[in-house]
Amino acid sequence: MIQERLIKLREAMKQADIDCYIIPTCDFHNSEYVSEFFCVRKYFSGFTGSAGTLVMWADEAALFTDGRYFIQAAAQLSGSRITLMKMGEPGVPKLKEYVEKNFKEGQNIGFDGRVMTASDGMEYEKIARKKGGHVIYDRDLAEAVWTDRPTLPATKVYLLEERYSGESTADKLKRLREKMEQEQADMHILTTLDDIAWLFNLRADDVECCPVLLAYALITQTEVYLFANAESFGETELAYLAENRIDLKPYDSFYGHVADYCKNDANAKILLCEKRINYRLKKEIGEQVTLLDRPNPTTLMKAIKNDTEQENLRKSHLMDAVAVTKFMYWLKKNVGKVPMTEISVDEELEKWRRKNASFIEPSFHTISAYGANGAIVHYSAAPDSCTDIAAKGMLMIDSGGHYYEGTTDITRTFILGEITDQMKQDYTLVARAWIRLMNTRFLYGCTGANLDLAAREVFWEKGLDYKHGTGHGVGYLLNVHEDPNSFRYKVSDMTENWVFEEGMVTTDEPGIYIEGSHGVRIENELLCRKGEENEYGQFMYFENLTYVPIDLDGIDPSAMEQKEIGLLNHYHQDVYEKLEPYFEGEELVWLKEATREIKN
Amino acid sequence: MIQERLIKLREAMKQADIDCYIIPTCDFHNSEYVSEFFCVRKYFSGFTGSAGTLVMWADEAALFTDGRYFIQAAAQLSGSRITLMKMGEPGVPKLKEYVEKNFKEGQNIGFDGRVMTASDGMEYEKIARKKGGHVIYDRDLAEAVWTDRPTLPATKVYLLEERYSGESTADKLKRLREKMEQEQADMHILTTLDDIAWLFNLRADDVECCPVLLAYALITQTEVYLFANAESFGETELAYLAENRIDLKPYDSFYGHVADYCKNDANAKILLCEKRINYRLKKEIGEQVTLLDRPNPTTLMKAIKNDTEQENLRKSHLMDAVAVTKFMYWLKKNVGKVPMTEISVDEELEKWRRKNASFIEPSFHTISAYGANGAIVHYSAAPDSCTDIAAKGMLMIDSGGHYYEGTTDITRTFILGEITDQMKQDYTLVARAWIRLMNTRFLYGCTGANLDLAAREVFWEKGLDYKHGTGHGVGYLLNVHEDPNSFRYKVSDMTENWVFEEGMVTTDEPGIYIEGSHGVRIENELLCRKGEENEYGQFMYFENLTYVPIDLDGIDPSAMEQKEIGLLNHYHQDVYEKLEPYFEGEELVWLKEATREIKN
Secondary structure, eight states: HHHHHHHHHHHHHHHHTTEEEEEEEOOOOOSSSGGGGHHHHHHHHHOOOOSSSEEEEOEEEEEEEEEEHHHHHHHTTTTTTTTEEEEEEOOOOOOHHHHHHOTTTTEOOOOOOOOTTTHHHHHHHHHHHHHTEEEEEOOOEEEEEETOOOOOOOOOBOOOEEEEEEEHHHHHHHHHHHHHHHTTTTTTEEOHHHHHHHHTEEEEOBBBBBBOOOEEEEEEESSSSSSOOOOBBBHHHHHHHHHHHEEEEEEGGGGHHHHHHHHHHOEEEEOOOGGGHHHHHHHHHHEEEEEEEEEOHHHHHHHSSSHHHHHHHHHHHHHHHHHHHHHHHHHOOOHBBBOOOOHHHHHHHHHHHHTTEEEEEEEEEOOOEEEGGGOOOOTOOOTTTTOOOSBBBBEEEEEEEEEEEEEOOOOOOOOSSSSHHHHHHHHHHHHHHHHHTTEEEEEOOOHHHHHHHHHHHHHHHHOOOOSSEEEEEESSSSSSEEEEEOSSSOOOOOTTOOOOOOOOEEEEEEEEEEEEEEEEOOOOEEEEEEEETTTOOOOOOEEOOOOOOGGGGGGGGGSSSSHHHHHHHHHHHHHHHHGGGOOOOHHHHHHHHTTOOOOO | OOHHHHHHHHHHHTTTOOOOOOHHHHTTTTSSSSOOGGGGHHHHHHHSSOOOOOEEEEEEEEEOOGGGGGHHHHHHHHHTTTTTEESSSOOOOOHHHHHHHHHTTTTTTTTTTSSSEEEEEEEHHHHHHHTTTEESSSOHHHHHHHHTOOOOOOOOEOOHHHHHHOOOOHHHHHHHHHHHHTTOOEEEEEEOOOHHHHHHHOOOSSSTBOOOOOOOEEEOOOOEEEEGGGBBOOHHHHHHHHHEEEEEEEEEGHHHHHHHHHHTTTTOEEEEEEGSSSSSHHHHHHTTTTEEEEHHHHHHHSSSHHHHHHHHHHHHHHHHHHHHHHHHHHHOOOOBBBBHHHHHHHHHHHHHTSSTTTTTEEHHHHEEGGGGGGGGGTOOTTTTTBBBBOSSSSSEEEEEEEEEEEOOEEEEEEEEOOOOOOHHHHHHHHHHHHHHHTOOOTTTTHHHHHHHHHHHHHTTTTOOOOOSSSSOOOOOSSSSSSSEEEEEESOTTTTTTTOOTOEEEEEEEOOOEEEEEEEEOOOEEEEEEEEETTTEEEEEEEEEOOOOOOOOOOOOOOGOOHHHHHHHHHHHHHHHHHHHOOOHHHHHHHEEEHHOOOOO
């Protein structure tokens, strides 16, 4: 089947005069998650992992993917005649080196410029030009070949009322335009889906687990164009657009519109974030106009949750905490008595969340990892191969929900019976790191690079580490991974120099991963708040949003500092007080015990 | 007197067609400290502070300085008709805003381009150009007016033998040229004095407390030019230059040489650090050649102390520790019995240091601050106004020495008798921050921005702070403040993105400053070392270099965490073991007591 598809793709390449066709894993908006329509790489290679690039030539094909997927990719590529390129392994070339090396004089590179980031596209352009070739980026070869392709998502768009969003689109546009004026920008181009959803107070379900709509936006001081599928909008939403004088245009007409604008006004100054746009847009803009390459102003605006959002988040997190804690009670009571698998417990948890009327959907695919699976950071249980759960060892569940009152993300690791001393030490270490960061106070001006140590130092002093950031920003009924705030000691392009502002929400999720044995991760969400202001400056602190017990069966108080024991007891006291109204009888007795004071 | 000087300066300005003459506080090399020859601003204003800029017009004059010097400057400017501009105060314009505002159409701005940084000079150029004027930067108006000006320093240059430097100039040049080749640079221009001293293994005494020589250097793949005063070189040094095929040219001929080179080869690529060069050099280079603006490669090379330097540093720090600890014994024994002032105790301390044959000079002006003076971060005791020391309260001494075996920098705060509870709490807090950072372990890749929290978090959790970095790099028989390594949570242009490498030496010096009452600072030097390498990466730690007791009379163990008490006891045990061979009799009994184990 794959072979047939590749034959057809090669015919299309020949017709289009393309010698090397590149298929990354991306939508038109550089989103982290993509819908089925965009799974072109999967269609042509059979490889279903979340990351990978297929490179097609007339006589060979190669798939590049990373260490998470070597085993899975090898199995899925078997028989396809596609070579697996294990990224990062010794002797394996980098993607662009490979393309350059195999690329011959006068050949052309092709790709759909809408699914290629501008910077990657520019690099391929360089490779092609060096050998007198071209980049052909204005067609999607899958269009003709993939006959039963799912349609572009076009789910119902709904207006997020101001009691949830806390700020009207008019006010958001006003703030954005002030920023544009400061930057002396004539136009702002916005292509990132969460920024667009936030700005227009619109939500939909066009990307799984991300309540966004496929759209582009152009904003000037007097006009706003929203490029989206008009049929997805109801009367209320159309009226809201009209009221805000937002001109709704067909999704497809975006590129032509940009090209016309740039041709008509060669002196225009356009504000956009080059790291976020695709190559096609970059080419349509051309080289005449002036680009003001800045982070999208909405990135910071939406990261700072307003008072309404903050108040709502306290509610959604309480709903979520009740669900997760009731699930915890059910799990600890029934494990070993009722059959359970990694997937069935996730279904059980979702049932508890669904009891809330304002629950919309999970905010990402749950990671439900039992025993040794917990050591795989991005583990995903498959229905046909997931593990049965017994009354021993540990179960890690990383999950979350989208509510009208906001998005949640929580990880708890549950002790299901006997565990080893090592597991207990590891569990305790993670809890120590987690509670230390939660209680950090700091002066305004700190970034995530300054504060990561608050969690990680107890790991480092033992010669241990976890190979992921300590935390990421979370959207409000938007992406569960949201820039720019984070806790990471290594700064990246996307996170550098952003300081913690009041209203930012960030996860606190240290973990430990012992291959073949077990994994522990504990995750809360923290809301950044202003504290005391004194002669030294403005102090800041984190308000905890997540009130679910830490499984004390995993804690060894003798391995904790007195301060940490005090903080954990204080946390559990808060958990009890928050949850007590929602528990009764035997459940309440259990809750009291689960949040008991510990001593060394 | 000042008035007369200003009249002459205004005449010189008129003759040179300069309407606004700017005199910053700088030498030709953007050094932190400058010799008397360069104290032009002091000569014309009478203001003796370490920072300030004098702006002269035909009919007015203004001196800009910062908060440290408002009182002193007001007194010293009295009667001069120079307006004091208190930088940072409400309503006071910024220096360049002030110049721009007062600058009239067609006027010219003048300054000696050698004492103006390239970036500042470019800003004045813009101001002048906007109003159709010029910048006149090729003359030093002080030359004609300041008739009894000290000569340019030209102290004896000496070769630092390889048993001290650990690497020959030939090898250093080889490494530098490899770096130039990587960067495809045809020439490297080096104007920073410590980089030049390090590269050529030469030292002198041209800047007070900085064992450097005034020099510039040009390096290509085949040639090396050193521009310096030939008369300062002895036979050994001249032979060393000859052996390394280093062409010694007159100090003054540097700018002409650069201009010629750039005119002759317009395609040249020149590697230099734009932040470090002066405006005159920038203009001589012109705009034809390509500038490769990078940190000077020698910045990183010299920050990473080689094995010989590390071994020597252990020796110099031990010599220094013996001196400071013997001084501590003398001080604690004699205070209240023998008359003492802030300055006399410094002289006493220097006597102890001078007992070592390889002691050269203090590495900076000692800060000896008694009682409330300790709260002034940059306090400098003056002979005519320094404070008498009594057997109560606290004395902070921040001092250091240059030895052939390296440079030291140490602060201790001594308890001289009764202190308040608050003082004891503050002293203990500083000691906690200090010992925590010293014992931090971390993964390779961390910068000072990641690690600053290790010291500062105990301050922040109490709503306290100190308004300076936690530590700075230290040179090897070079500047006591050396880039790029530091501990600071706010990154600056000079410190960003540098990671801690094995061999870097950094101070660890938290402090607390209570205005009108007291100040505490404790400072050691830490050598960065490689620790365990395991599956998580390369762990790093700090080897302590400074072995002088912390005054336990200031410590309240009940305000410390158990871990911190253990670390402090461990430190004192090490101090005793290192120093014991140099102490005997009553002194040794005292040392044992001063390094005793404490308990909570």
